[in-house]
Amino acid sequence: MDVSAYCTVSISPVRSQPQDSSEMVTQLLFGEIVDIIEETPKWWKIRSYFDNYEGWVDPKQVKKLSKKEVGRWLNGLSYLNDLVTTIETTFGPQRIVRGSFISHDSETSFAIGNDHFGITTPFSNTNYSSVTEIAKEYLNTPYLWGGKTPFGIDCSGFTQVCFRLIGINLPRDASQQVEHGAAIDFSDRLAGDVVFFSNDAGKVIHVGICLSDSEIIHASGQVRIDKYDEQGIIHYSGEYHTHQFHSIKRMA
Secondary structure (H helix, E strand, O other), X not given: OOEEEEEOOOXXXXXOOOOOOOOEXXXXXXXXXXXXXXXXXXXXXXXXXXXXXXXXXXXXXXEEEOHHHHHHHHHOEEEOOOOEEEEEEOOEEEEEEOOOEEEXXXXXXXXXXXXXXXXXXXXXXXXXXXXXXXXXXXXOOEEXXXXXXXXXXXXXXXXXXXXXXXXXXXXXXXXHHOOOOEEOOHHHOOOOOEEEEEOOOOOEEXXXXXXXXXXXXXXXXXXXXXXXXXXXXXXXXXXXXXXXXXXXXXXX
């Protein structure tokens, strides 16, 4: 099936199975393009255009677009830097969050397909000097499995969104992200490098961003800053490690 759609709501849960009680594996943000793989009356199986992640969404939260409409939207695409802002829709005001997909040259309005949106407050278009600057703005965001927003985020959603805002598009999961970037020796680590952690079987299950040679920012319980060393992340008590070090990658 060669059909595309875009996310019409602020945040849409993507589930592992076509039912509301199923695990949320990721989220779509406003304006995000997906390919529709399968349609049922109550659920659509989709694949995200930007990271190829698959899952099931409520079709009331996405809207089909023609190939021409998709091309036009992708050609003018940018990302919202503001943590939260409001746009005007046919049905009234709608809040959208950081990482949402917007038109880069928008001043007063923009369109996705036949849908038109008004801009009441100009987008900030902040130019961040580093990924760590972005990461620190998420401090104390609660951990949410599958989350990608300032209201709830998981470890790999955190790294994906932070790097997306500086123009680096990473895959969705930590086990996929570790396949990208250049390997860095522990002694050569710098702020902004990405640190991966594994389970006892060697599978990468956690990820964070270096702030310095001794501090890391990551989503665990909430987005937090912890000490780390060549063994892993150090519990705040200093008595043991909470995550086992795997490797460091430089994404820029």
